[in-house]
Amino acid sequence: MKVTTKKAALGGLAMFGAAALLAGCASAPEESNESGGETLDYLPCMVSDEGGFDDKSFNQLGFEGLTKAADELGVDYTEVESAAETDYASNLQGLVDQGCNTIVTVGFLLAPAALESATANPDLEYISIDDTVDTDFDGTTDAENIKPIIFDTAQAAYLAGYLAAGMSETGVVGTYGGLNIPTVSIFMDGFAQGVEHYNEENGTAVKVLGWDRAKEDGSFTGGFAPDDKAKQVAQGLIDQNVDVLLPVGGPIYQPGAAAIRDSGREIALIGVDADVYETDPSVGDLLLTSIRKGIDVGVYDAIIEAGNGEFDPTPFVGTLENEGVGLAPFHDWESKVPAELADKVAELQEAIIAGDITVESYLAG
Template structure:
């Protein structure tokens, strides 16, 4: 099954129920490696933590880089040397995992939804090796449960934080048009776009406004076909800028860099919204463009899981990041603090409370 086929099946079948059923099972990772009760100790003598990236590389200033930072932080604390291998395309996933198995890795972290199929097959074939899957529950046979007991899923309901970003974007927009585009139409990409669109719609409903969302209709939209900052990403951003948007949300690792170049070339006041990390901090070259970023706690989740595994305390309970457990969140407005409405932060705080208590529902593939 190809990634694109698996993506469409995943979005509508049993894998969704895995996350819904287990959404309360994982507490938030600690901000330091303590939540598993495994702080500060040395690793078991033969422990070797390893990681396979998705396309985009470990310097993508986004989800691959966050995973890498979590891995290296844990490895430093444990006193071990991690092994990493970078994927450039789908065809690299299985061979890269095999190469890590051949190097006697005891824990393999796979970064991204696209690696789930290869990770699941490898985990079932190697029950003595522990796996951590970022952004997928690894239910390749769609039976409603993770494929193997040696896999720990770490997933994020980023639609909740993206809802806040959409509301903020609508509040900021004077053009009454905001845009979004993604790398590929995976659930872990479109979940940002879904939440963003719902946040704009909530603003419109609350304020009697008519801010339009371009680039995502709730099912399909503008995608570059990959996760590289290339001409395809420039073209996608340019198409939305040409339609007059004044806020732009690119979802897919380094493709935000292409969006930033288009914004600068336009000569217009167009705000950028980052994803995964607080991009203001990870990439100062675009800091002046950033309204905010939609954060995922990938680095902290990986650090916690690797620390636990290194001390013989591997835990396969899924972690689902939400606003309630601080697994997802909205970054500060930074340089835009003086440019947004003085009422905006208070409104976002109220919305956050509503999302957490369920009075403001936010739909995503994790809870449909």
């Protein structure tokens, strides 16, 4: 576990070089800002899931949104990094004890602990990334002081699936995830739907390995660590002649990239959450595209509102229409993607936005 309180500054993750402090021992917010003006009496905070803030994916995006907002507001922020799921409750309590006004929880798995903390501290504000915190499934968030930031990534994954099917030369594409939870499987299922649509339109039979829509199950690593298990799962798909690979779960794409390089074959990698070409240039040459979530923008907007006394618990749902989700550019693969296929993907995006195509997901409605 790592807790740090800092004054926000430009430079994003370069700030991780500062010394880490144990929970409850972080330095207090400064009384005045660097320009000598009065400091806003507001402390935004964030707790990661076990992927950590340097996952080059959704934890990192959330952190970048936090630091950008804190910089604009001219305030300190506090972050705490979770090493395991067992850290969640204690990390949240540590942030409460340090006087945080708004606490951002990053990831679906943090939702139960976030609800418990929010219920116990109704005067504090919580922002839940990737979960609606609706444990009784009545369609509403279970605490009035929690704002969900969620993403219907099935829509963008549908486009990626169609693209992958069009790019595949072996007729086999694959996907694997960290855990079989809704925020992971939504990518995999949307991807499979896109491949199905490609087959229907083109009379082809491109196979999807790693996800079974009927069984709602597939290939999973058991967590979000970039470990040997993740590489084994990726290798198992590559051994079945996959030539497009979609890993879903923070840094678990890294062992997948290693398995691709070891294969000596041209296999396209699809990133998730961030534009991985930008966050991890070391795999840039492998990336066909990335399925993006606007986590950084969602967190930034919510913290700015809260810091200005305008916290709004209304859920934000990212879609293709509001640009909360989307596909990243093809970057190094631009010249390899046929213009006709790229145009078709753009047409499908407009059809989804218009409601002419419905992509199934637990957030669709």
